[in-house]
Amino acid sequence: MNKADSERLESAMEQMGLISTPSPTNADIVVLNSCVVRQSAEDKVVGMLESLKGGKNSNPDKIIALMGCMVGPNTTSLEKRFPHVDVMMPPQQYDPLIELIGDRMDIDTEGCIGPLTANPTVAAYVPIIHGCDKFCSFCIIPYRRGREVSRTINDIVRETKLLADRGVKEITLLGQNVDSYGHDLPENIDLGDLLYAVNEIDSIERIRFLTSHPNDMSDHIIDAVANLDKVCENINLPFQAGDDEVLSRMRRGYSNSHYRKLIEKIRSQIPNVSLNTDLIVGFCGETDLQFERTLEMLREVRFDKVHAAAYSNRDGTIASRKMEDDVSLEDKKSRLKAVQELQTDIQTEINRKLYDQTMQVLVEGIKRGKAHGRNRNDKLVYVEGGEDSIGEVVNARIHKTSPWSLTGLKESVA
Ligand code: SF4
Numbered sequence: 001m002n003k004a005d006s007e008r009l010e011s012a013m014e015q016m017g018l019i020s021t022p023s024p025t026n027a028d029i030v031v032l033n034s035c036v037v038r039q040s041a042e043d044k045v046v047g048m049l050e051s052l053k054g055g056k057n058s059n060p061d062k063i064i065a066l067m068g069c070m071v072g073p074n075t076t077s078l079e080k081r082f083p084h085v086d087v088m089m090p091p092q093q094y095d096p097l098i099e100l101i102g103d104r105m106d107i108d109t110e111g112c113i114g115p116l117t118a119n120p121t122v123a124a125y126v127p128i129i130h131g132c133d134k135f136c137s138f139c140i141i142p143y144r145r146g147r148e149v150s151r152t153i154n155d156i157v158r159e160t161k162l163l164a165d166r167g168v169k170e171i172t173l174l175g176q177n178v179d180s181y182g183h184d185l186p187e188n189i190d191l192g193d194l195l196y197a198v199n200e201i202d203s204i205e206r207i208r209f210l211t212s213h214p215n216d217m218s219d220h221i222i223d224a225v226a227n228l229d230k231v232c233e234n235i236n237l238p239f240q241a242g243d244d245e246v247l248s249r250m251r252r253g254y255s256n257s258h259y260r261k262l263i264e265k266i267r268s269q270i271p272n273v274s275l276n277t278d279l280i281v282g283f284c285g286e287t288d289l290q291f292e293r294t295l296e297m298l299r300e301v302r303f304d305k306v307h308a309a310a311y312s313n314r315d316g317t318i319a320s321r322k323m324e325d326d327v328s329l330e331d332k333k334s335r336l337k338a339v340q341e342l343q344t345d346i347q348t349e350i351n352r353k354l355y356d357q358t359m360q361v362l363v364e365g366i367k368r369g370k371a372h373g374r375n376r377n378d379k380l381v382y383v384e385g386g387e388d389s390i391g392e393v394v395n396a397r398i399h400k401t402s403p404w405s406l407t408g409l410k411e412s413v414a
Contacts, residue, residue, distance in 0.1 A: 001091075001145075002068055004032045004125035004174055009067070009094050016101060016109065025055060029063040029101065030106075034063045034070035036140055043071055049082050056084040063104075065089065065097045067349050069144040088351045091145050092130060102297035107154055122364050122373075122391045124168045128156055128194065129175035129182075134213065136240075137251045138283060138311060141176055148177070150185050160201055169391055170362055171198070171205035178209045179216035190221035205393060206362060206376070207231045211278070214262055226270045233270055233305075234378040237262070238278035238330065242293035246379050249323065256297060274304040274377035281339060282332030284323035291335050295342055302346050304377065307329040308339045347403035351379070354401045354406060358397045361408070363389045370407075380405040 009031065011019065011157050024030045035041040054278065056062050067089040071078065075088040087097045102109035113217055131146040132139075160171055173194065175181055182189040191209065198207055207230045212221075214237060225231050244255045266273055279294060298306065310332035313325040361381045363373040371385030375396075376401075382405060383389075383396045396408030 001125075001127065001174055001176065002033050002412050004127050005068070005092060006031075007125065009033075009097070012094065012098060013101070016098075016105065016107060018101070024052065028061070029097075030055075030067070031065040031067060031097065034066060034068035034146065036069045036194070036314065038309060039314075039384050042070060049085065050181075053084050063087070063100060065098075067091070067097070069140065072144060090144070099230070122168060122362065123170040123172065124163050125172050126156060126159055126163070127151070127172050127174045129178065129180065132176040133180070134177060134253070135251065135318065137249060137323070140314040140317055143316050145176060148180060148184055150181050150183070152185065153187075153189065153194055156194060157197055157201065160198055160204060164201055164203045167391060169204065169393070170208070171204060173198070173207065173209040175209075177213045177216060179212045179218070180222060190218060190220055192218065192224040192263070195221070195224040195228055195231055199230045205230060208234060208378070211236050214239070214252075214259050217262060217266075219265075222266055222269050225273075230308065232376040232378065233273045234276065234376065235270075235273060236267060236276040236278070237266075239297060239301075240278065241283060241286070241290070242279075242295070242297035243286070243290035246283055246290050247283060248329070249319075250280075250283060251318065256293065259297075260300070270328055272377070274379070275301065276305040276307070276378065277301075277303045278307045278309075279339070280309055280311050281335035282327035284319055284325055284327070286327055291338075294335075295338060296340055298339065298346065302350065304347065304350060304379070306339065306343045308336055308343070311338050322349075342352075345404045348401075351401040351403060351406060354398050355401050356398060358411060359406075360393050361396045362393050363391065365390060375406075382407045383410050385410060 002003055011020050018029070021027045030052060032045055052064055056064055064085050065087040066085050070093055071090045073090065087100055089096055098109045125273050129150045131148045132142045132193040133148045135142050139375055156306045163171065179191055181191040181194060195207060198204065212235060217237065225233065239259050239393045240250055240252055242256055247255065263275065281291060281294065311325070311327065359375040359381070361373040361375050361383060363371045363385060365372060366387060370382045371389045372380060376379055381396055383394060395409050395411040396406045398409035
């Protein structure tokens with residue numbers, strides 16, 4: 001979501017005639033888009049803000065802006081702590097910066113923040129619902145991004161068509177909880193209806209969505225993924241913990257048996273689906289035995305990709321107010337390592353089965369002399385090819401596999 005927000009602001013700034021520079025040192029404007037989902041992310045932003053002080057002292061005209069989840073509704077303490085920051089903007093509230101730039105450059109900024117229009121790449125993000133109403137006990141997002149607000153289908157379709165006109169082939173529909181899209185709109189619609197509408201747009205070849213919640217993944221959404229040719233067979237469905245007691249303390253609202261049944265349903269209705277998940281180790285009170293149930297879930301479901309994080313206390317959350325962060329750092333680290341080792345073995349085995357298979361890859365860029373893109377299952381694939389192949393869908397025959405990526409030879413343009 002932060003990446004999408006940054007792209008949107010960048011697009012507006014480009015429309016105002018600004019160009020990006022590779023380093024903040026010589027930039028006239030530096031914008032930090034902050035994430036506070038974990039302490040390490042917040043520490044990074046603080047370090048960066050400190051390092052910008054010198055540049056601001058030697059060039060007081062330099063504009064420094066802080067946006068994103070670090071900026072809550074009340075900015076007084078941040079302003080005291082970082083007086084060299086000119087603008088503080090909560091997520092998606094870009095106006096103060098746009099107006100300041102407009103004043104400095106003496107230009108009209110009306111309509112600058114709209115759909116993405118400047119230089120999108122082959123694959124773009126389209127936010128469809130902002131905020132979250134779930135209030136999981138560990139999570140700061142509902143406090144920083146507010147309650148759920150869905151965009152209308154017409155608005156999303158209009159933006160996607162604009163992106164398609166500028167060469168975008170793949171869109172990822174984004175939301176903190178993308179499956180609850182539409183519930184706040186007057187029409188009786190959901191993510192399934194939106195997927196049907198976006199599937200109709202010519203020249204969009206692939207559609208993805210992120211991130212799902214097990215309680216809101218409806219049959220209609222599963223049917224849409226199963227039936228629509230452009231919607232990729234990949235679902236990111238966080239389970240967070242394998243133990244019911246931990247899930248209940250997390251306020252996730254489902255049990256591990258509900259989660260397993262949902263996975264069975266998805267797999268039976270969407271052949272070849274790949275599944276990604278998010279999980280937290282070392283949540284308040286998690287015992288060794290409870291953590292073992294998380295490993296069991298991984299062994300049983302065999303996800304294609306896992307985003308694992310050690311629990312990090314966030315001030316203001318329900319867990320920070322009512323629970324004790326009592327799992328030692330050492331235990332958190334060793335649990336994380338156990339997840340990573342197990343998952344590496346699983347991904348090695350899953351990907352090895354793809355050896356000699358031919359798959360469609362949408363080429364997104366060039367890295368170390370090789371073209372790279374993803375297959376429909378969201379796996380990173382390297383193929384031979386140059387800049388001219390960016391945006392092409394190629395058939396790649398896989399001749400090398402690793403837990404993290406695949407390498408293939410181009411057979412023909414798909
Ligand atoms: Fe945070 Fe996701 Fe829970 Fe919402 S559903 S509170 S974004 S973890």
